[in-house]
Every structure is written in C-alpha cells, then in structure tokens.
Amino acid sequence: MADLSRFIAGLPKAELHLHIEGSLEPELMFALAGRNGLTIPFTSADAVRAAYQFSNLQDFLDIYYQGAAVLVTERDFHDLTVAYFDRAAADGVKHAEIMFDPQTHTARGIAFDTVMRGLLSGMADAKARHGITSCLIMSFLRHLSEEDAFATLEQSRPWLSHITAVGLDSSEVGNPPSRFARVFAAARELGLKLCAHAGEEGPPDYVREALDLLAIDRLDHGNRSLEDPVLTARLAGAGMTLTVCPLSNLKLRVVHAMADHPIDRMLREGLRATVNSDDPAYFGGYVADNYVAVAEARGLGRQELATLARNSFLGSFLPDEAVAAHLARIDAYVAEAA
Numbered sequence: 287m288a289d290l291s292r293f294i295a296g297l298p299k300a301e302l303h304l305h306i307e308g309s310l311e312p313e314l315m316f317a318l319a320g321r322n323g324l325t326i327p328f329t330s331a332d333a334v335r336a337a338y339q340f341s342n343l344q345d346f347l348d349i350y351y352q353g354a355a356v357l358v359t360e361r362d363f364h365d366l367t368v369a370y371f372d373r374a375a376a377d378g379v380k381h382a383e384i385m386f387d388p389q390t391h392t393a394r395g396i397a398f399d400t401v402m403r404g405l406l407s408g409m410a411d412a413k414a415r416h417g418i419t420s421c422l423i424m425s426f427l428r429h430l431s432e433e434d435a436f437a438t439l440e441q442s443r444p445w446l447s448h449i450t451a452v453g454l455d456s457s458e459v460g461n462p463p464s465r466f467a468r469v470f471a472a473a474r475e476l477g478l479k480l481c482a483h484a485g486e487e488g489p490p491d492y493v494r495e496a497l498d499l500l501a502i503d504r505l506d507h508g509n510r511s512l513e514d515p516v517l518t519a520r521l522a523g524a525g526m527t528l529t530v531c532p533l534s535n536l537k538l539r540v541v542h543a544m545a546d547h548p549i550d551r552m553l554r555e556g557l558r559a560t561v562n563s564d565d566p567a568y569f570g571g572y573v574a575d576n577y578v579a580v581a582e583a584r585g586l587g588r589q590e591l592a593t594l595a596r597n598s599f600l601g602s603f604l605p606d607e608a609v610a611a612h613l614a615r616i617d618a619y620v621a622e623a624a
C-alpha cells in the first residue's frame with residue numbers, strides 16, 4: 287500500500303469539492319479564537335477532534351457552523367486559505383475550486399468584502415508558493431430563504447469577476463433544489479457556473495430537480511442517484527461530473543463502511559466521478575487520504591486512480607487548453623510510474 291500511497295500523492299489532481307470553512311483545523315480554531323478574544327467550548331484541539339462524531343449531515347453542520355464563528359478578520363480568512371493550500375500541495379493538488387458560505391459570515395456581521403479579500407489573498411499566495419491555480423464557488427445555504435440567497439447574490443456583484451460559480455449546500459432533506467430555481471437562473475444570467483449538493487441525503491428526485499430546475503453544470507455528491515437506473519444513465523449520458531467525497535460519506539453515514547463505497551460502481555456505470563475531501567478538518571482526511579481510503583477499501587488500481595484524477599480536470603471549470611495540459615501531465619506520470 288505504501289507504493290499506492292506514493293503513487294496517489296504524486297498523481298496530479300484537481301479538488302472540486304472543498305468547503306474552505308471545513309478545512310479549519312482545531313489548532314487554527316484555537317489560535318483564531320485567542321486572537322479574536324472569543325471563547326470556544328473545548329479545552330484542547332484533541333477535545334475538539336473527539337467531539338467530531340456525527341450520525342448524519344445535520345449533526346455535522348451544527349458543529350461546523352459553530353467552528354466557523356472564530357473567523358472574523360481578513361487575516362483569519364487568509365490564514366485559513368493558506369493552511370488549506372499548504373496541505374493540498376502535499377497531496378498533489380494542482381487546481382482547486384473552493385466553496386465558501388458567505389451567509390455563515392454575513393449573518394454574524396462579518397462584511398462580504400472581508401471574506402473575499404482574505405480568500406483571494408490566500409489564493410494568490412498559493413499560486414505564488416505552490417503554483418496551484420484556484421477559483422471560487424459561492425454557495426448558498428439552503429436552510430435559509432430564497433430572499434436571503436438573492437441578497438447574497440446582490441452583495442457579490444462587485445466581486446463577480448473573482449467568482450466562478452454558485453453552489454447550494456447545508457441541510458438537504460426538506461430543502462429541495464426547486465426552492466432556489468429563480469436565484470440559480472439569475473446567477474446563470476450573470477455568467478456564473480452552477481453547482482449544487484444533491485443526492486447526499488436527499489432522494490434521486492432532488493438530483494432530477496437540480497438537473498431540470500437549476501440546470502447545474504456539476505453535481506456535488508450525487509450518491510443516491512445510483513438508486514435510480516434511469517437517472518444514472520442520464521447523468522452518464524450527459525457527462526455530468528459528480529464530486530464524490532468518500533471520507534465525508536463515511537463520517538456522515540451516507541455509506542455504512544468504506545467497503546460499501548460505490549466509487550468503482552460509479553465508474554463502471556459510466557459516471558464521471560471524482561474524489562474530493564469536502565470538509566477535511568472534520569472528516570479525518572485531505573484529498574489524497576480520500577483516494578487512499580477508496581483504493582484500499584475497493585481495491586482500486588493505478589488505472590482507476592488515474593481515471594479519477596483525469597475526471598477531476600475534465601470536470602473542472604478550467605479552460606480546455608489548461609485541462610489538456612493537466613491530462614498530458616497525468617499520462618506522463620502514469621507512464622513513468624509503470
């Protein structure tokens with residue numbers, strides 16, 4: 287397995303499903319709380335980690351929004367972003383499309399501009415230090431109203447040249463994509479790409495709504511699509527990218543055991559599946575750990591791992607020439623490793 291881990295770490299990859307707030311490690315959480323004069327209800331970073339036991343998505347979200355409350359200044363968002371990229375660089379990430387949740391911050395009185403300045407300076411730092419390219423996906427919290435999402439889209443207007451896509455995250459069941467059809471249409475009018483979490487806990491119908499009512503460009507998670515063969519064939523036929531997050535699936539009990547993870551079934555069904563970390567500080571691993579986890583549990587070999595890495599660039603919002611260049615690097619890497 288050491289060989290396969292080394293192969294995975296060196297494999298050029300894009301990360302397409304990463305919530306930057308979900309990369310907040312407990313140590314940084316404590317440091318930021320101290321810097322900002324805030325108290326957190328834990329005595330140590332280890333105690334924070336010990337509390338990360340979830341039985342479903344909502345359990346996780348409750349603790350995740352609480353953790354994000356230590357992010358206050360532009361420097362906090364910058365430091366968070368730099369820490370993610372330093373870790374991602376070690377995992378062979380060459381490009382990352384990062385989700386952020388402005389409403390988690392603006393609801394606490396943090397200015398939209400503060401969030402944007404911190405994230406963008408961290409991304410510039412990552413480009414300079416590691417050569418990693420990146421872009422931003424502004425995600426709407428689906429437990430909040432359509433009106434709130436529209437207000438967020440309005441706030442983002444001065445920053446639109448720095449935002450590539452919108453997303454839809456938070457509590458899925460009971461908050462179907464249909465609630466956000468109008469705000470997604472407005473985002474599309476503004477030239478933004480569209481992503482949505484669907485089929486993580488929600489039924490295949492939610493995935494269908496994301497396709498038919500939101501006209502998404504990319505599907506986040508999508509696991510439960512497999513319950514519906516017609517939907518699965520449709521996703522495969524459309525070349526829809528699924529941003530699958532194995533360790534997240536395990537921690538949030540979307541799968542009962544990694545041995546049951548459907549990543550190889552997805553590939554066999556012709557789905558353009560990718561592997562991502564979602565909220566690595568909460569789910570126990572960054573992107574390479576996710577590749578290793580499915581490789582071990584499902585017996586994936588180098589060819590399948592390379593397919594997953596190729597899919598990550600094919601499913602990215604990078605221009606065609608950049609995608610082609612990354613694919614050529616993967617081919618060269620696989621040939622050299624053989």
Ligand code: HPA
Nearest residue numbers: 305455456457483564565
């Ligand atoms: O996996 C997730 N699902 C929904 N919302 C989220 N916000 C952060 N991570 C997630």
Ligand SMILES: [Zn+2]
Nearest residue numbers: 305455483564
């Ligand atoms: Zn997610």
